[in-house]
Amino acid sequence: MGTLLRIGWLNLRRDRVALAMVFVLPILFFSIFASVFGGQGETPTSRIRVGVVDEDHSELSARLVEGLRKETGLRVRTTADESNVGPVLDRAAAERIVREGNVPVAVVIPKGMGEAFANNGFGGSSGPSIQLLSDVSDRIAPQMVLGLLQKVTMTAAPDIMMQGGIRQFEQYAGAMTAQQKTAVDEWLPRLKAQGQAGTAGGSSPAAGGMGVRVEVVDVMRTDNRRGSLVSFYAAGIGVMFLLFSSVAGAGGALLDEVESGTLERLLSTNIGMTGLLVGKWLLLALIGCTQLTVMFLWGKVAFGLPLFSHVPGFIVMTVATASAAAALGLVLATIARTRAQLSGFSTILILTMSALGGSMFPRFLMSENMQKLGLLTFNAWALDGYLKVFWRQAAIWQLWPQVLVLCGLTVVFLAAARTLARRWEAA
Amino acid sequence: MNVLTVTNARKKFGSVVALDGASFELRQGELLALLGPNGAGKTTLIRAVAGRVRLDSGEIRIFDRVADGRRTPPELGIVPQEVALYPLLTARENLEAFGTLHGLSGADLTTQVDWALEQTGLADRAKESVKQFSGGMRRRLNIACGVLHRPRIVLLDEPTVGVDPQSRDRIYDMLAGLAQSGVSLLLTTHHLEEAEARCSRTVIIDHGKVIAGGTLSELVDQTVGRYRLVTLRLDAPLAAGAAGDLSAGAADVTADATDGRVVKARMRDVALELPPLLDRIHRAGRSVDDVEVRGPSLQAVFIHLTGRELRE
Numbered sequence: 001m002g003t004l005l006r007i008g009w010l011n012l013r014r015d016r017v018a019l020a021m022v023f024v025l026p027i028l029f030f031s032i033f034a035s036v037f038g039g040q041g042e043t044p045t046s047r048i049r050v051g052v053v054d055e056d057h058s059e060l061s062a063r064l065v066e067g068l069r070k071e072t073g074l075r076v077r078t079t080a081d082e083s084n085v086g087p088v089l090d091r092a093a094a095e096r097i098v099r100e101g102n103v104p105v106a107v108v109i110p111k112g113m114g115e116a117f118a119n120n121g122f123g124g125s126s127g128p129s130i131q132l133l134s135d136v137s138d139r140i141a142p143q144m145v146l147g148l149l150q151k152v153t154m155t156a157a158p159d160i161m162m163q164g165g166i167r168q169f170e171q172y173a174g175a176m177t178a179q180q181k182t183a184v185d186e187w188l189p190r191l192k193a194q195g196q197a198g199t200a201g202g203s204s205p206a207a208g209g210m211g212v213r214v215e216v217v218d219v220m221r222t223d224n225r226r227g228s229l230v231s232f233y234a235a236g237i238g239v240m241f242l243l244f245s246s247v248a249g250a251g252g253a254l255l256d257e258v259e260s261g262t263l264e265r266l267l268s269t270n271i272g273m274t275g276l277l278v279g280k281w282l283l284l285a286l287i288g289c290t291q292l293t294v295m296f297l298w299g300k301v302a303f304g305l306p307l308f309s310h311v312p313g314f315i316v317m318t319v320a321t322a323s324a325a326a327a328l329g330l331v332l333a334t335i336a337r338t339r340a341q342l343s344g345f346s347t348i349l350i351l352t353m354s355a356l357g358g359s360m361f362p363r364f365l366m367s368e369n370m371q372k373l374g375l376l377t378f379n380a381w382a383l384d385g386y387l388k389v390f391w392r393q394a395a396i397w398q399l400w401p402q403v404l405v406l407c408g409l410t411v412v413f414l415a416a417a418r419t420l421a422r423r424w425e426a427a
Numbered sequence: 428m429n430v431l432t433v434t435n436a437r438k439k440f441g442s443v444v445a446l447d448g449a450s451f452e453l454r455q456g457e458l459l460a461l462l463g464p465n466g467a468g469k470t471t472l473i474r475a476v477a478g479r480v481r482l483d484s485g486e487i488r489i490f491d492r493v494a495d496g497r498r499t500p501p502e503l504g505i506v507p508q509e510v511a512l513y514p515l516l517t518a519r520e521n522l523e524a525f526g527t528l529h530g531l532s533g534a535d536l537t538t539q540v541d542w543a544l545e546q547t548g549l550a551d552r553a554k555e556s557v558k559q560f561s562g563g564m565r566r567r568l569n570i571a572c573g574v575l576h577r578p579r580i581v582l583l584d585e586p587t588v589g590v591d592p593q594s595r596d597r598i599y600d601m602l603a604g605l606a607q608s609g610v611s612l613l614l615t616t617h618h619l620e621e622a623e624a625r626c627s628r629t630v631i632i633d634h635g636k637v638i639a640g641g642t643l644s645e646l647v648d649q650t651v652g653r654y655r656l657v658t659l660r661l662d663a664p665l666a667a668g669a670a671g672d673l674s675a676g677a678a679d680v681t682a683d684a685t686d687g688r689v690v691k692a693r694m695r696d697v698a699l700e701l702p703p704l705l706d707r708i709h710r711a712g713r714s715v716d717d718v719e720v721r722g723p724s725l726q727a728v729f730i731h732l733t734g735r736e737l738r739e
Binding site for chain 1: 432440466474476477479480498501503505507509510511512513514525528529530572574669
């Protein structure tokens with residue numbers, strides 16, 4: 001038994017890749033996941049971006065906008081431009097920035113809100129309701145904004161709310177006495193000051209049991225909400241496994257050929273190293289396209305994924321993604337000296353990219369810094385493209401940033417693979 | 428006519444000198460054995476001819492054309508030491524793949540694949556995947572994939588490693604057939620008896636230099652000389668010191684260290700020297716049960732030239 005333990009330990013100690021997989025890999029992944037998922041809310045950049053449209057232009061609506069601005073959990077923009085310059089947001093512009101994914105949610109304070117409120121308070125059954133234009137692919141942001149909106153309506157304008165309440169009281173119970181009116185007039189400025197001082201730190205007693213009427217509007221206007229969500233997961237998981245299969249395929253294409261001697265034989269034929277790499281890349285890209293197509297077809301059959309209504313966009317993104325993944329696989333296979341090295345290194349890289357790039361956890365739920373970091377990964381660009389196709393109903397030309405990046409990566413990866421493959425040519 | 432001439436080939440990998448001025452030539456239609464201890468430079472030399480190693484200096488001339496060392500010349504067929512086949516493909520599919528990559532197509536490809544299957548004795552196993560083949564079958568197919576496109580020169584790196592005597596015979600029959608048709612073959616091997624029996628000439632390389640070359644008889648003349656080794660088995664062991672008495676003539680006689688009944692003698696002329704030795708044995712009171720006469724072997728030449736020290 002002791003001999004077996006000794007043999008096992010010596011083998012492990014001398015196989016550095018295996019040693020790294022046992023001890024370093026778990027620590028590395030723990031660190032990455034702790035950074036991706038553990039840092040939420042620690043930085044101001046994790047605030048939810050929200051667009052606000054004031055169609056009412058009343059004192060109440062101004063107070064609500066101001067109240068939302070003061071919420072530390074929100075980053076409010078009232079203009080078409082994110083830096084709060086340029087034209088003021090209108091409903092159409094707000095809808096567009098939600099659909100394009102610039103903000104997950106927009107609040108529209110409709111015309112007549114202030115008047116209705118002054119007459120009836122928020123509890124009135126008539127009058128317009130605040131609209132929440134949302135992208136329901138993000139299930140968290142609209143809910144959080146909804147809650148904060150309720151809080152802000154109760155706390156940002158307590159004086160106006162009280163005036164409305166008193167007006168209603170007088171309507172049903174008769175006019176107040178002069179003494180009562182004097183007391184109310186003294187109290188209202190204090191309420192106003194209290195509201196302007198900030199909304200954070202507890203709710204007004206007046207909020208108990210009452211709430212502003214909010215109508216949630218899905219601006220994605222999708223016929224098949226569940227199917228569109230499935231497409232998001234199909235793309236996320238599909239891209240991650242596309243990377244795994246591309247690396248495994250490239251390893252099989254190059255390192256196995258080196259070990260078996262077939263590479264030496266192939267290089268003695270007319271094909272040459274460039275022809276060999278292009279052939280391997282084409283094969284891997286075709287396999288990748290087939291793999292993603294099968295995955296989405298299964299999504300269509302089993303989960304109602306709306307594949308057939310998005311075929312052109314799907315083809316563009318699938319070809320671009322599979323081409324880049326195949327080229328990345330070739331780079332990794334040309335860097336690695338052995339299959340064990342390739343397996344260890346690529347596992348670390350692919351899982352890291354998948355975590356940062358949104359294959360495991362949607363990027364829009366990450367902090368803004370992590371979202372920016374995610375753009376360094378292959379997955380983020382591929383997933384953004386698929387999201388545009390299936391979720392944002394984007395036209396094909398709107399995919400150009402993603403397609404450009406993926407095509408650029410393909411060229412860079414192929415050039416790198418060709419350079420690295422020189423080591424197998426004449427010594 | 429020389430189809431391949433290597434002149435003063437030199438190659439260093441870092442501080443290791445792999446080739447140190449090696450020179451030899453391969454003639455048309457001959458089967459040339461390239462011998463040498465492990466690490467002598469055989470594989471580097473073969474790879475240099477194949478355009479897979481660039482020489483630091485020296486020249487490789489193939490059919491009067493100097494090879495650039497960057498690509499495999501089209502006249503060459505390469506048979507690597509590893510079984511370089513796709514195990515999941517069938518024998519026919521492997522042949523078709525490498526034939527196509529070497530530029531064959533259509534009816535010519537089919538003809539050559541059928542020829543290769545016939546030559547390797549694999550015609551009835553053509554549709555089986557290679558992973559189901561024995562070592563000998565794979566070796567035969569490995570060679571076939573390298574000669575399918577009718578190369579005029581074939582380089583074979585240890586083509587018979589790990590195969591049974593039947594497969595080995597089949598392989599050498601294939602190579603002999605190619606040589607008869609005018610193809611020139613250069614092979615490396617550690618099986619000296621095979622080289623001796625099957626190859627027309629031998630080149631011995633050590634420390635990156637060609638140290639001897641020629642037919643077996645030429646090598647013998649250059650090295651150990653034309654002695655015959657005569658081994659006699661007696662009916663009983665000789666008395667101590669008696670072997671020296673037997674050497675009275677020209678023959679150099681020694682008793683075997685492990686078996687007292689065995690006596691060995693080196694003779695330049697067996698017809699003249701053996702009868703007196705038999706007479707002396709008889710007079711010593713012993714009779715001879717068995718006699719074996721062996722000519723000088725390539726093994727003896729090889730050891731004479733490269734020494735008995737282990738190289739690795």
